[in-house]
Amino acid sequence: MNLHYMVVIQWSDEDNCYLVHLPDFPSQQFHTHGDTYEEALKNAQEVLELLVEEYQEEGKPLPEPKTIEQLTLSGEASRQAIA
Known part of the structure; x- marks a missing residue:
């Protein structure tokens, strides 16, 4: 099984680094x-x-x-963009 997971990387001024979220x-x-x-x-x-x-x-x-469409419909993508 070859799964492809989305990675969200965003800059944080507060932490002064790039933060990684795995939706x-x-x-x-x-x-x-x-x-x-x-x-x-x-x-x-x-x-x-x-x-x-670990899961295995x-x-x-x-x-x-998830697809980007699923994240957008669930509001996850917009919450990440705002965070």
Whole structure:
């Protein structure tokens, strides 16, 4: 199974770094960060790999990746844009 999960990366003036949100794994608002966009993206990949591994070890089903349309309809995308 080859799932593709969405990664939302946004700059935070308050934290002075890029924050990473993984909408398909809603247990936390932000999952990682990076001083540069590239570092945030690399860290996001690592977190996704760890989350998938954790879900598999615990026998939990992986969440279905959401489409941008689903996020927009649920208001998730607009909440992230505002945050």
